[in-house]
Each structure stands twice: as structure tokens, then as C-alpha cells.
Amino acid sequence: xxxxxxxxxxxxxxxxxxxxxxxxxxxxxxxxxxxxxxxxxxxxxxxxxxxxxxxxxxxxxxxxxxxxxxxxxxxxxxxxxxxxxxxxxxxxxxxxxxxxxxxxxxxxxxxxxxxxxxxxxxxxxxxxxxxxxxxxxxxxxxxxxxxxxxxxxxxxxxxxxxxxxxxxxxxxxxxxxxxxxxxxxxxxxxxxxxxxxxxxxxxxxxxxxxxxxxxxxxxxxxxxxxxxxxxxxxxxxxxxxxxxxxxxxxxxxxxxxxxxxxxxxxxxxxxxxxxxxxxxxxxxxxxxxxxxxxxxxxxxxxxxxxxxxxxxxxxxxxxxxxxxxxxxxxxxxxxxxxxxxxxxxxxxxxxxxxxxxxxxxxxxxxxxxxxxxxxxxxxxxxxxxxxxxxxxxxxxxxxxxxxxxxxxxxxxxxxxxxxxxxxxxxxxxxxxxxxxxxxxxxxxxxxxxxxxxxxxxxxxxxxxxxxxxxxxxxxxxxxxxxxxxxxxxxxxxxxxxxxxxxxxxxxxxxxxxxxxxxxxxxxxxxxxxxxxxxxxxx
Numbered sequence: 001x002x003x004x005x006x007x008x009x010x011x012x013x014x015x016x017x018x019x020x021x022x023x024x025x026x027x028x029x030x031x032x033x034x035x036x037x038x039x040x041x042x043x044x045x046x047x048x049x050x051x052x053x054x055x056x057x058x059x060x061x062x063x064x065x066x067x068x069x070x071x072x073x074x075x076x077x078x079x080x081x082x083x084x085x086x087x088x089x090x091x092x093x094x095x096x097x098x099x100x101x102x103x104x105x106x107x108x109x110x111x112x113x114x115x116x117x118x119x120x121x122x123x124x125x126x127x128x129x130x131x132x133x134x135x136x137x138x139x140x141x142x143x144x145x146x147x148x149x150x151x152x153x154x155x156x157x158x159x160x161x162x163x164x165x166x167x168x169x170x171x172x173x174x175x176x177x178x179x180x181x182x183x184x185x186x187x188x189x190x191x192x193x194x195x196x197x198x199x200x201x202x203x204x205x206x207x208x209x210x211x212x213x214x215x216x217x218x219x220x221x222x223x224x225x226x227x228x229x230x231x232x233x234x235x236x237x238x239x240x241x242x243x244x245x246x247x248x249x250x251x252x253x254x255x256x257x258x259x260x261x262x263x264x265x266x267x268x269x270x271x272x273x274x275x276x277x278x279x280x281x282x283x284x285x286x287x288x289x290x291x292x293x294x295x296x297x298x299x300x301x302x303x304x305x306x307x308x309x310x311x312x313x314x315x316x317x318x319x320x321x322x323x324x325x326x327x328x329x330x331x332x333x334x335x336x337x338x339x340x341x342x343x344x345x346x347x348x349x350x351x352x353x354x355x356x357x358x359x360x361x362x363x364x365x366x367x368x369x370x371x372x373x374x375x376x377x378x379x380x381x382x383x384x385x386x387x388x389x390x391x392x393x394x395x396x397x398x399x400x401x402x403x404x405x406x407x408x409x410x411x412x413x414x415x416x417x418x419x420x421x422x423x424x425x426x427x428x429x430x431x432x433x434x435x436x437x438x439x440x441x442x443x444x445x446x447x448x449x450x451x452x453x454x455x456x457x458x459x460x461x462x463x464x465x466x467x468x469x470x471x472x473x474x475x476x477x478x479x480x481x482x483x484x485x486x487x488x489x490x491x492x493x494x495x496x497x498x499x500x501x502x503x504x505x506x507x508x509x510x511x512x513x514x515x516x517x518x519x520x521x522x523x524x525x526x527x528x529x530x531x532x533x534x535x536x537x538x
Contacts, residue, residue: 010034011109011131013117016316018309021213024109025102030135031109033116033128040118041127044325047338048121052080052195061323061342062199068151068428084198088165091158091202094143099156099207101139101171106210107160108134111201114320120200121325121340129191130164130201136186141169141176142207148427149348149438152320153207156439161201166190196325204320205348211442212355213312215449216305218515219362222452223302224537225514226365227260228484228523229459230294231267233372235477236466238276238383240284241268243292256306257299259538264294266531267480267523273470274478280384288381290371297368304361311354320345348438352421355441362448363413366455370406373455376462377403389465389495396498399462402507406458409451416444416451457511460519464488465495483526487519
């Protein structure tokens with residue numbers, strides 16, 4: 001949905017929300033500087049210009065010195081502008097695949113918001129031009145690899161800045177163009193950077209944080225979709241509802257666990273499958289862990305996701321430059337002097353650790369989902385369903401290989417959950433001797449998320465196939481599971497034999513329902529309309 005006519009997000013460096021970020025990145029909402037940000041930015045810029053005008057007899061890092069281990073190399077005052085262009089051109093050293101447009105748009109937004117805090121010493125007009133690029137959807141070409149996540153995401157941010165100064169490449173209206181040409185076609189002028197500005201634009205965690213925000217928002221949805229998938233599997237295997245009783249979870253009192261159990265209860269309301277006692281289930285006293293322990297496993301992942309949200313909410317409103325330009329009158333602690341402070345707010349460790357945690361939490365949702373899929377396939381464990389959920393097994397393989405694919409994806413995730421933040425390698429002649437690898441953590445989290453979306457789609461597809469077999473015998477699932485089943489059947493036919501369709505097409509169709517949000521929306525609508533407590537999934 002386009003948000004072109006909606007009020008722009010006003011950036012003041014302090015109040016940006018994750019919902020705002022998604023609106024800008026995915027719904028094309030525009031962004032502008034708040035007047036309070038303009039005032040603060042002008043104060044810190046005035047300090048930089050004052051120091052430059054005075055000749056800056058004392059070295060000020062990044063203004064009249066080199067960068068990194070070149071901190072001890074003096075730069076003549078007549079060369080301070082060239083220094084700022086040089087940092088962009090020399091630091092644009094990224095490699096690999098080009099970052100998605102939504103990632104780059106988020107980078108621009110987050111960098112502008114960090115600069116809007118007013119502690120970077122950059123001119124207001126430079127940030128306004130950066131936002132002009134965002135609003136016109138001039139998307140710089142940013143390679144994904146090359147950041148070690150300290151001193152900021154230097155290479156990705158430098159690539160982001162290139163078109164602003166008439167270099168590099170950018171996409172505009174679907175066409176990949178030289179940066180200067182893209183700016184011209186969008187009717188935007190390039191800028192010449194002045195003292196401190198190149199450094200201000202490249203010192204920050206905005207690449208890793210951009211990927212982190214986008215991944216988190218999709219992760220919040222996938223925790224709910226995991227509950228839908230799990231509930232459908234409980235229905236398909238005639239599971240027991242005891243494991244989801246509210247009293248049980250209040251006795252442990254983890255919010256994620258409580259919420260998951262409540263979601264399962266909502267989804268299976270009015271089920272004719274859950275708690276069934278028949279020839280297939282009469283000896284069953286309890287379900288396997290992958291069914292019975294869903295609240296504990298899904299819930300733990302939910303709480304990890306909530307923690308990562310809290311970290312990202314802080315980071316998107318943080319100043320992550322070096323040096324920070326702190327005027328006395330805007331000092332957060334009331335310091336009595338104007339200062340240029342060299343410190344380490346660019347270090348990506350808070351994001352690296354958090355995103356590694358997110359990766360692990362997402363991977364666990366996939367691990368337990370794949371185990372439910374495996375049980376659905378096994379005629380000795382699925383309580384009366386045919387092997388591989390197909391009539392005439394042998395002639396037909398049914399859903400057999402869907403489980404193989406899920407197994408492959410969760411196995412791949414076991415490689416990707418190696419914590420990137422557990423590694424460090426020194427750079428800049430050992431001046432920068434501890435690095436966060438936060439951008440790698442972010443990219444791994446995103447890749448695991450994409451794998452998990454597919455695993456969930458596979459479970460939903462298989463559970464729908466199983467429920468269809470149950471329904472042919474007059475046993476219907478609960479309100480939420482039925483809504484999911486009916487949506488799947490609008491896009492994927494019940495599989496009667498292998499020759500009716502290539503299996504990957506069915507898997508892709510369900511994946512699109514998962515990724516688009518259509519599945520979650522429709523199930524929520526069904527719960528509100530037909531559930532006993534008439535509330536959406538927590």
C-alpha cells in the first residue's frame with residue numbers, strides 16, 4: 001500500500017518507531033527532518049565550522065587528521081573537504097550481492113535519524129538531500145559484504161553515500177544507472193562534502209540495523225505462523241489439548257509460553273480432531289515433544305524476539321558516530337564545555353549479539369516444525385493417516401520429499417547459527433583491534449528467517465493435506481485451523497496422486513501466503529469472527 005499522501009515521518013533522532021521504519025521501507029512513506037532536529041544539528045555544525053575557521057591548532061580527529069591508524073597524520077586545513085570525499089571513495093570497498101531496496105531505504109532512513117540527533121556536525125542541507133534521495137526512491141547500489149561491524153558499517157554506508165556526491169551507482173525507477181545520472185533523473189543535485197561530513201555519513205551501524213529491523217518485523221509474524229502451523233499439526237495427528245491448558249503455563253509464567261498456549265487454544269476451538277479417542281489414539285497418554293512442548297519451545301523463541309525488539313528500538317534512535325560533536329547547550333549530562341569526543345558508539349556489538357540470538361531463536365522454530373512434518377509422514381506415528389499422506393503409497397511418494405526439503409533447510413540453519421559476534425579480527429593496523437561482525441550476524445539472521453518461512457510453509461502444506469484426509473471422514477478442525485486450511489485449498493488442491501502437480505509449485509504457493517501476511521490476516525479475521533474470545537493471535 002502506498003503511503004505517498006500520508007503525513008511524512010518526522011525525524012528528530014529520538015522517537016522513530018519500528019512501525020515507522022517499515023512504513024518507509026515497504027510502503028514508500030516519506031520522511032523529513034523535525035524542526036527540533038534542524039536546530040540541534042545547526043548547533044553542532046556551528047562548532048565544526050568554528051574550529052575549522054580558527055585553523056584548528058589542535059588536532060581534531062576526522063576534521064584535520066586521517067582516519068583509523070592514520071589518526072596521527074595531520075591534514076592541512078585547505079584539504080579538509082578533499083578528506084571527506086576521499087573517505088567515501090576509499091571506503092566504498094564492498095563486494096557480493098547487491099542489498100535489497102528495502103534494506104538500502106532503511107539504511108538511509110536510520111542514518112538520517114542518527115544524524116538528526118544533532119551530535120554529528122553535519123550540515124542540515126546534506127541530510128535533507130539524503131532524505132530527498134529516500135523520498136524519490138533513488139536507491140544506491142550497496143554490496144552486502146565488507147563490513148566487520150565496528151567503526152560502523154563503513155563499506156556499506158560509503159556505497160550508500162556515493163550517489164549523493166555524484167559517484168557510484170543507483171537504481172531509479174527500476175533502472176541501474178551511474179549515481180550522478182540517477183540523481184539527475186530524479187531532479188536532485190549532488191553535494192560537495194565539507195569538514196567532518198564524510199565521516200559522519202559512514203560511521204554507524206545502519207546496515208546491520210536495517211537488516212535487523214526488517215528481519216525482526218518478519219520474525220514477529222513467523223512466531224504467530226509457527227503457532228498456526230503447529231496447531232494444524234496437532235489437529236492432523238489428533239493431539240491432546242492438555243498441553244495447552246492455561247493453568248499449566250501460569251505455573252511457569254513465561255509470557256511467550258503463555259501466549260503460545262493461548263494461541264493454540266484459540267486455533268483449535270470447536271475441533272472435532274483434537275482429543276479424539278478412537279482405535280488409533282486409545283492407547284495414547286501424551287503427545288510427542290514436538291506437539292506437547294510447543295508452548296515451551298515457541299514461547300522461548302517469542303521471548304528472544306521480544307528482547308531483540310527492545311535492542312533495536314534503542315539502536316534506531318542512537319548516535320553512532322565518531323567523533324561526537326557535543327555542544328555544551330545540548331549535552332545530555334549538562335557538561336559545561338563544547339567538545340569533540342572520540343569514543344566507540346559505532347561498535348556493533350549490541351546488534352551483533354542480539355541478532356545472533358534472533359538467528360538461534362528462529363532456527364529453533366524450524367527445528368521443531370520439521371520434526372512435526374516428519375511425524376506427519378510416518379504412518380506409524382501419525383495416528384491413522386497413510387504414509388506420506390497419500391493414498392496408494394509406493395506408486396505415489398506423496399509429501400515425502402517435502403520433508404526432505406525441510407530437513408535440508410533446518411540442517412543449513414545449523415551452520416548459519418554459528419554466532420558471528422563470537423568472532424573478531426583486527427583491522428586498521430591493529431588500531432581497530434576488536435570488531436563485532438554485526439553485519440554478518442544480520443545477514444545470517446535474515447537467511448535463517450527465509451529458510452524458516454519455507455519450513456513453515458511446508459508444515460502448513462503437509463498439515464493441510466492431512467486435515468483434508470481427516471475431513472473426508474467427517475472430522476473437521478477448529479476455527480483457526482479450518483480458516484488456514486480453506487485458504488490453502490484456494491491455492492493448492494488436495495493431492496490425490498503425484499502426477500497432478502509438481503510439488504515445489506504447491507510449496508511456493510503456500511510460501512507466498514506466509515510471506516505476504518495473507519495467511520496470518522485471514523486466520524486472525526476468522527478468530528475474531530468465530531472464536532470464543534474473539535481476539536487475534538498474540
